[in-house]
């Protein structure tokens with residue numbers, strides 16, 4: 001097979017300040033079709049969603065109720081006695097797991113699971129203080145100390161609670177949890193805000209959650225509070241409250257958010273901050289926020305992102321170091337940061353209608369984030385390096401369990417990322433087998449073996465006079481499109497093929513994407529990847545594992561004359577397309593990166609020695 005060489009990090013022009021202008025309403029080029037309207041029936045994703053329901057949820061519930069003290073903390077807080085066990089932000093894992101349970105209920109109603117949610121929600125409500133405050137750590141260690149240390153994650157936990165409460169309200173229509181969240185939000189606004197106390201949340205999350213609360217209640221005060229919190233940053237207000245040095249770089253507090261151009265500090269915090277900025281800017285049309293987000297996106301994607309879509313190189317700060325310094329063995333790439341990239345890029349796509357954001361979303365989703373969970377659905381990576389000496393493995397849970405609970409809420413909501421709708425178009429962003437009610441009386445049914453094959457068939461149900469915009473993925477160099485068997489020559493708009501016509505029942509659109517094995521060189525500024533190449537096919541990044549390469553793992557290399565062959569192996573790793581490379585007398589075997597560490601422990605690497 002002919003090899004292709006191109007730099008993974010393409011040069012994109014600085015986008016500068018975004019569009020918009022003043023005006024009413026939400027600034028959105030495209031509104032996602034909510035996953036409650038999307039039924040996934042897909043060879044690749046359906047087994048993963050089944051395992052989420054059958055295994056991952058049970059693992060999370062068992063850890064939260066039995067193996068750790070997370071639920072007991074709420075029970076103790078309700079009684080006002082007993083110890084707090086675990087870390088001061090452990091409440092957030094319970095909320096994130098419940099958010100995942102709520103999303104699962106939307107996909108598959110389940111009275112037993114709903115009863116479990118109600119049981120937990122009763123415990124949350126009982127642990128809420130009369131003034132609305134809820135946080136088991138301070139309730140059990142001294143309420144007199146609450147709201148003194150900006151890095152004690154009180155607003156972070158409140159944010160995750162709010163997201164979970166909104167999710168559960170949408171899933172069931174039950175208000176109890178939503179009312180708990182509203183009381184906490186109102187409590188926070190009684191203490192902090194213009195003319196009241198200043199506050200810089202040490203771990204962002206509340207900002208995006210308040211926008212969700214605004215959307216579900218229609219109360220603009222929550223949007224305004226989120227905007228106020230974002231603008232608190234960068235004025236020297238951050239503090240631990242006890243004289244300990246506050247690290248403004250780590251907390252994204254070194255300058256006002258509108259002046260930020262370079263990503264720095266803790267990766268997950270940064271992602272949640274950017275999500276909050278995008279959410280608020282979509283309503284306020286804040287040019288400062290939009291300009292900063294454009295600059296930050298370039299800095300992340302062009303200078304600080306691994307080929308897996310993972311970000312945050314370093315363990316020392318769970319975050320960023322120098323531009324273009326991307327070590328592989330010690331790559332931190334927290335699972336939560338990859339999910340954060342999905343969340344942020346989704347929002348950037350909604351505001352701009354540009355497919356380059358979905359390219360990154362897809363890269364992080366199929367590689368960096370998906371590697372975070374075992375094929376059996378019961379073990380989790382916190383750290384996702386691009387090479388291993390055989391000593392890095394998924395675990396059942398973590399003391400800091402942000403990543404397992406993150407995966408728990410991420411997987412059942414992936415239907416959010418597939419379709420979008422705007423005034424003049426229906427958008428198809430991801431190729432996942434599914435049936436979607438994209439608009440009243442108009443459905444799309446998608447059939448595909450993506451990411452294993454590049455053929456997609458979309459069947460129209462109903463009538464609609466709108467363009468259909470099909471994303472042509474950034475990895476795709478050759479494709480063809482036909483409508484009802486006739487070749488189409490659509491115009492391109494920001495990475496989308498635009499098919500503008502009157503759609504009628506039974507119309508069939510076929511997209512055929514050539515999906516060759518690609519040999520990829522890193523940006524030459526990345527010294528760690530000098531003389532190395534990575535293998536990618538479609539959206540999937542591949543790796544070499546010792547299990548498939550027992551002889552001479554360290555010596556195997558590829559060259560320009562290497563020949564590649566992709567083969568689907570239904571019985572391997574729950575069914576994967578493997579890639580075999582023959583380079584002279586060497587044979588190298590590759591599997592998708594997300595599937596590594598599901599067999600015998602051994603070495604792994606993404607970047608392979610390359611000789612001209």
Ligand SMILES: [Zn+2]
Nearest residue numbers: 334336402403
């Ligand atoms: Zn995490």
